[in-house]
Amino acid sequence: MQHSISLAVLDISGTTVKDKGEITEAFANTFKKEGHTIPVEKIAAVMGYKKTDAIKTLLEAFAEDKSVINENYINRLHQNFIDDLIDYYKNSGKLEAMPYAEDTFELLRKHDIKIGLDTGFFSNITHVIIEQLGWLKNGLVDYVISSDEAEAGRPYPYMIRELMKRAGVTDPKKVIKAGDTEVDIKEGRNAACLLTIAVTTGKSYTREQLQLYKPDYIIDSLKELPSLL
Numbered sequence: 001m002q003h004s005i006s007l008a009v010l011d012i013s014g015t016t017v018k019d020k021g022e023i024t025e026a027f028a029n030t031f032k033k034e035g036h037t038i039p040v041e042k043i044a045a046v047m048g049y050k051k052t053d054a055i056k057t058l059l060e061a062f063a064e065d066k067s068v069i070n071e072n073y074i075n076r077l078h079q080n081f082i083d084d085l086i087d088y089y090k091n092s093g094k095l096e097a098m099p100y101a102e103d104t105f106e107l108l109r110k111h112d113i114k115i116g117l118d119t120g121f122f123s124n125i126t127h128v129i130i131e132q133l134g135w136l137k138n139g140l141v142d143y144v145i146s147s148d149e150a151e152a153g154r155p156y157p158y159m160i161r162e163l164m165k166r167a168g169v170t171d172p173k174k175v176i177k178a179g180d181t182e183v184d185i186k187e188g189r190n191a192a193c194l195l196t197i198a199v200t201t202g203k204s205y206t207r208e209q210l211q212l213y214k215p216d217y218i219i220d221s222l223k224e225l226p227s228l229l
Contacts, residue, residue: 005113005194005229006169009160011048011179012119014202016101016222017129019180021203022088023047030081031058038062044204048120048181050153052078082125089128097133098201100223105140107226116143116163120183123148143167155186160193178225181205185213197228 013019024043031038038058046054055077059069089095105115117135119126123146135141143166147153150162164175176195177188180202188196198215199222200207210218217228 004174005176006174007114007116007164007167007176008108008225009116009118009163009175009177009188009193011181011184012117012121012126012129014047014098014180014204015178015184015199016098016117017133018096018098019201019203020094022092022094023085024203026081026085026088027054027058029084030077031062033080034077036063045182047202047204048154048179048183050120050147051081051122053153054120055081078122082122085125086128089125089132095129095132098222100221102135102140104222104225105135109140111229113229114143114167114169115141116145116160116167117141118145118147118154118159118163118187120147120153122146154183155190157187157191160187160191176229178222180210182210182213185210185215188215195228197225 010016013023024040027043028038028040043058046057052074055074063069108115126144126146130136130144136144143163145159145162150158152158160175160177169175172192173194175193176197177184177193178197178199180199181204185196185198195216198210198218200218200220207218219225
């Protein structure tokens with residue numbers, strides 16, 4: 001592997017952790033309990049965004065009574081979503097790494113590339129996921145950041161910039177970004193990363209949909225990632 005890359009930033013759900021549809025289902029149930037019926041494909045379209053932003057976007061599009069849309073209401077829905085998803089992750093026993101994710105981490109680290117994970121989740125969910133997988137404990141990944149730990153979530157570049165700061169990387173052309181959604185691609189672009197790579201392993205976007213946002217590469221498995229470098 002010949003490269004000048006110092007940091008690889010990868011998304012969590014759908015990219016390095018299997019997405020079995022539980023996130024969109026939790027979102028749909030959260031809205032349904034409040035009397036909002038939202039098509040699953042519309043929920044899938046905002047996956048990857050900071051989750052409070054996603055909730056606001058969906059309410060603005062589908063709430064019959066727009067007067068309910070305020071910070072307190074959004075935060076209440078978000079907390080309900082968090083509670084349901086944390087309960088699922090803690091008790092279902094179904095949290096799994098994406099195929100080749102851990103092998104890819106190991107290979108990149110052998111070539112002195114640090115691994116950072118970023119996500120549209122808030123840190124309370126992220127901590128449950130990473131704790132169960134043990135990726136920080138066993139040293140497979142170096143850094144993890146959630147959307148509530150930066151100035152703004154995706155598609156803004158702040159999470160990548162914070163990971164660069166933690167890794168001691170100053171040049172974005174030494175950074176690659178990989179993820180399975182529109183906002184992963186836009187985040188990589190906005191951060192001026194060397195490469196922005198889309199993966200088709202998530203539940204939200206097809207290859208054809210990802211192509212619309214013009215990533216540098218589209219891959220069908222993380223197994224393909226090292227060969228791009």
